[in-house]
Amino acid sequence: MMNEIFRKHLTETLGIDDVELQDELIAEYKRTFYDTLDKLKEVLPSGDCEQLRRLGHALKGCALNIGDLETKELSLNIENGGKANDVEICRVNIDGLIKQAANLE
Amino acid sequence: MSEHKYNVLVLDDEKFILLTVAACLKEGDYQVTTSDHAEEALEAFKAKRYDAILSDIMMDSVDGFKFREMIRSYNKRVPIIFLTSLMDDIDNSLITRIMKDNYSYYLNKNFTRASLLDKLDQVVQAYQAQNEISQLEQKIESDLELATQVQIAMLPSWLQYTESYEFSFIYRPLFKISGDLFEWIPLSGNRCLCVFGDISGHGIHSALAMTAVQSILKQLSTVNSPGSLQPDRILSQLNEFFCDKLNMCSYMTCLVALWDFEENTLMFHNAGHPDLLCFNAESGQTIETNPNQCGSLPVGMLRNTEYLEENNVMMKFDDDAVFFSHSDGLWDLGTHADDESGIDPKTFAELASAAAKDDNVVAIPYRLSGALEQIGYATPRDDYFLFVIKKVVSGKKSVFRRQILPDMVSSDRATLEAAEFVENTLQSKELAAKVEILLSEFLVNIVKHGLDDYKKATDVIALSIYGDHEKVVVSVLDRGRLWDSAATRTDEELDRLLTELNQKKNQSGRGIPMIMKIAPQISRRHHCGLNETIFTIKATGGNK
Known part of the structure; x- marks a missing residue:
């Protein structure tokens, strides 16, 4: 389901209609998603808000470019939480990303 | 845009973004080079001519603005487009920082293919136009320089x-x-x-x-x-x-x-x-x-x-x-x-x-x-x-005058003629020898160091000498590089310096001390592009 959303975005917004290229980009996005989620889970216990902010910001950018709006919102909240030194907001949204990961499978 | 491919350098520490941008620009007028490290991107930039750069701002080790500084030390005008999702919470300070540089632009990471291409087209065309103007300016400058030389030659x-x-x-x-x-x-x-x-x-x-x-x-x-x-x-x-x-x-x-x-x-x-x-x-x-x-x-x-x-x-x-x-x-x-x-x-x-x-x-x-x-x-x-x-009134005091071309042959000839004048007309062998040594050092200095600029390669030097068997005044006028004033030194200091130079078998450096030994009185003035150096040389009571 998510893949279809991604393909539509890549075709209509970014003009990338080559299926192989789409596959590569989707695969790379998922790698980025999981890597970033792992790092967020690692950093969260330490409460390093600056790092949380950076990770949220990076994932947000990627999500925007693949059309993953849900991830984009969650990442934005993590970024803002980090900026506001609010670890609890970050934790809640990281939980959201964990659930979102299931949608990406 | 024409069939020509434009080179774009893309820097982002997220591989996904690099792939996305490269895929967007795959079929079109742009040849894309990507990098996820600022230092590597800089080396790529130095190796080839780029028409535009796309760069993220927030990166781990070197951020986009620092990267811009690195690029600008090599190229002041290549357009840099900052790709950023920081625009979600726009504050003017970010825009201000981006726009501090006349050739920096920004594009939201939430771009479409159309908006990316539009932005690239816009900045590349502006850059090309700037380059053409710059080349035209250089050509005009070069032509004017030639025209100046032609006029001087006339x-x-x-x-x-x-x-x-x-x-x-x-x-x-x-x-x-x-x-x-x-x-x-x-x-x-x-x-x-x-x-x-x-x-x-x-x-x-x-x-x-x-x-x-x-x-x-x-x-x-x-x-x-x-x-x-x-x-x-x-x-x-x-x-x-x-x-x-x-x-x-x-x-x-x-x-x-x-x-x-x-x-x-x-x-x-x-x-x-x-x-x-x-x-x-x-x-x-x-x-x-x-x-x-x-x-x-x-x-x-x-x-x-x-x-x-x-x-x-x-x-x-x-x-x-x-x-x-x-x-x-x-x-x-x-x-x-x-x-x-x-x-x-x-x-x-x-x-x-x-x-x-x-x-x-x-x-x-x-x-x-x-x-x-x-x-x-x-x-x-x-x-x-x-x-x-x-x-020029003949019958008054004898004056030796020469205009010397700025080459070694002419200056050597003038030096010998000057020495002959002092010996034969002013009747002093001692002063003739001193004048010969002084001029052979000083004129070489002017020719080699003062007039070595090609623009002065045909500029004559004016030499005049007058005096008597006890004292000679040597005047040299040149339009070369502005001379520094010579520090005065005592005879003992000059002797020590010359001995030191001889012991070290130095190939150069003796000229000025020798000149100062021969002519303790040296006047140096500069008037509107003309160096005037006047040496007063006295006989020590040796043979006439």
Whole structure:
């Protein structure tokens, strides 16, 4: 389901209609998603808000470019939480990303 | 955009973003190079020409702004587009930081293919246009430089020593090229013809007209019989040239002067140019040579202008008379950019009188220009030309004069001739030897270090020597690099320095200490681009 959303975005917004290229980009996005989620889970216990902010910001950018709006919102909240030194907001949204990961499978 | 591929460098520490951008631009006018490290991206930038850079801002080690600094140290104008999702919470400080650089742009990471291409097209076209303008500017600069050299080549040498007269001039275009003109035609029987002109307007057209007129004048002595080189006839020919060949696009104020240094007469015809001034040693005053303002219209102004012999002015002068000619740029010298009042003729005449008392005639235009600057008239608003000529009077003290081409052969020859003069005419072998050593060191310094700039490669050096068997004064004038003042040292310090240099077998460095040993009295002054160095050398009581 998510893949279809991604393909539509890549075709209509970014003009990338080559299926192989789409596959590569989707695969790379998922790698980025999981890597970033792992790092967020690692950093969260330490409460390093600056790092949380950076990770949220990076994932947000990627999500925007693949059309993953849900991830984009969650990442934005993590970024803002980090900026506001609010670890609890970050934790809640990281939980959201964990659930979102299931949608990406 | 054309079929040509434009090179784009993309920097982002997220591989996904790099892949996305590369995929977006895959089919199109752009050849993409990606990197996830700022240092690696910089090396890629140095290796190839790029038409645009896309860069993230927030990256782990080196952020986008730091990366921009790195790029700008190599290229001030390549466009950099910052891709950022920081725009979600836009604050002006980010935009301000981006726009601090005239060639930085931004694009939200939530871009579409269309918006990405539009932005790239916009910045690349602007960059290309800038480059074309820059290349055109460089070409114009280069052409102007050539035009400057051509003009300088058309002019006579800045000084002339002959047996019967000597002259020099200072020639300063307001911008690189000038509409001022000067031609010197030596004639038989201690006579010379000088033509001074100022072509209307500024810039390339007046400079071209100047070059054309200078070419015509150079032919005058070959196509005309000497008897027909009368000022009125020359002006008629010039008027015909301006009217027929230049189609009266310009006109020229002009003064043609014919000096006879045997008979001490001057005949001139003034066609709208500033008059010659004459310094009279007896009265100590500098006066106008044409108080009745006899003359004609500038050449090229009216086709039917007649330049009549009756409007030639004839005057006699004393042996000590010094003549000045200048363009009207002299009157336009101001004390600052907005000063339109210019120098007062009476003040100039007083300064000219003071300068005219200088024995070294060829330094006068430069000293006088320096004096004008010192009293505040240092802001030119027009091309500037100042010329001085004086009779060489034989029978007075013996003076050795040479104009030396800036090469080793000419300077060696002049050195030997100078030594011969001191030995034979001033009757001192000791002083001759000292003069020879001094000049062989000093002239080499000027040729190799002062005039090594190619622009000065044909600039002559003026050498004059006078004195007696006990003391010799050597004067050297050059228009090379400004010399530093030499520190004074005692004899003991100089001996120690020379011994040290000899022990170390140094190939160079002896020149200045040797010169200072030979001539303990050295005067160095600089006047408006002219270095004046005067050495006083005394005999120590050795053989005559």
